[in-house]
Amino acid sequence: MIDILTEYDILGAFWKTIQLAFFSAIGSLVLGTILAVFRVSPVAVLRNIGASYVNITRNTPLTLILIFCSLALFGVLGYALAPRESPTYIVDNAFRWAVIGLSIYHAAFVCEALRSGVNTVPVGQAEAARAIGLTFGQSLSQVILPQAFRGAIAPLGSVLIALIKNTTVAAIISVPEAAALMRVIIENETGSLIVFFIFALGFVILTLPVGIGFTSLSRRLAVKR
C-alpha cells in the first residue's frame, strides 16, 4: 500500500487530469458559446451548422473522437501540436490532442446547456433590447447571454463534472493521466481493489466540490424576476 503511494506518482497523474479538465473546460466553453450563438442566430445557415455539429458530436462516442484526433489528424495527416525536437514531444502532443478532442465533444453539451439557459430568458428581454436600438450582437452580448449563463450554471456544472470524469478516456491515446496510471499499477501490483478505491476517491474529491460549488453559484447568481 505504502509502496504503491511512494513508487507511483499518483498525485502527478491527477495533476495531469486536472490540467486536462481545465484546458478542455475552457476550450469547450468558448466553442460551445460560439455554437450556442449559431443556434439562436437569425441566419438559417448558422443555425443548421450549430444543430448539425451538436447532433453529430453528441452521438459520437468520445473514444472515437479522441482516436480520430490521434490517429487520423496526427497519425495519418501528421498535424503535430508540439515541436518534434522537444524531449516531451510525445506526451505534449498527445495531451494537446486530447484537450482538442475533449473540447470538441463537450462543446456540444455546453451549447445545449447554454441554449437551455437562453430559454430561461423571457422573449420580452430581447424585445426590449431591440426596442432601444441594440443590434442583434449587442442584444446577445449585453442582455441575452449574461442572463442565459446565469440560467445555465447548474447544467454547465453537470457538463464540467462529466468532462472531469471523461478525461479518463484520454488514457487510450496515451495521455499519462489518472486512469492510465491506475491501469499500470493494477497490472504491476497485487491488491488492485485498494488501488481502484484510491483512484475512485481521487475523482470524487475532484468532482464533489465542483457540484457543490456550481449549485451554490447558480443559486447566488440566479436572475431574480
Next chain:
Amino acid sequence: MAEPLVVMQDVNKHFGDLHVLQNINLTVGKGEVVVLIGPSGSGKSTLIRTINRLETIGSGTISIDGTVLPEEGKDLARLRSDVGMVFQSFNLFAHKTILENVTLGPIKVRKLKKADAQKRAMELLERVGVEHQSNKYPAQLSGGQQQRVAIARALAMDPKVMLFDEPTSALDPEMINEVLDVMVSLAKSGMTMIVVTHEMGFARKAANRVVFLSDGQIVEENTPEEFFTNPQSDRAKDFLGKILTH
C-alpha cells in the same frame, strides 16, 4: 395638422389565416398624442409593434420622420433607437440595476460617455420619481416603479415618438395613477405618443385623438370627447357599452 411623424399606408398583416391588420392608414403628427383603443384581439398590440418592426408587415409601408422602416440590420437598429417603446410587462433588463437599465442604450447605441449617460439617467429617474432606487435591481421594485423606469429607459434615447402597449394593465390599481401621471406630463411636454390603453381618464386628459380598432380595421377616429360621448359606429357603441358598464 402638424408635420407627419409616423405614417402607415395600406398596411396589411396576416398571422396564418388571420388577417390581423387590414388596410391600416394612420398618420400621427409631431407632438400628437393618439390613443389606440379596441376589443381584445382586435390587433392593437400588433399594430403598435409594427411601428418599430417588432412585427413585420405583409404589405404597405410605414415611415418614421420621412424614413421608411428598413428591413433588418444596423439601419433598423438605428431607427428603433428613435422610437421608444413601453411594454405591458415592463421588460426591464433583469440582470442590470435600474441605473444600468437606463444607461445601456445611451452608452451602447448613442455612444455616450458613461458619466454623461449616468448624469442624464439620474435626471430622467428623478423626473419619473424613482431616483432613490437607482442601485436596485428591477425585481426589487414595485410594478409601478418598474414601469416608470421603463419610461425613463425609453426617454434616455431621446426618441422622436413613444409607443405604449397597455402600460398600466399589469399594475395593481393603486399604482396605475403614478404611471399615468408620468405619461400625462410627458404628453404635455410635447412628446409624440401612440398609446394602447383603456384608461379613458388618460385619453380625455392627454389625447388629441382616439383611434378605434376592431377586427384589424380602423373603424372610427375622433377627439376623445366626441368618441366617448358620441360614438358613430355600432362596433364602437357596443365596445364602449361593455367597458363603461363595469
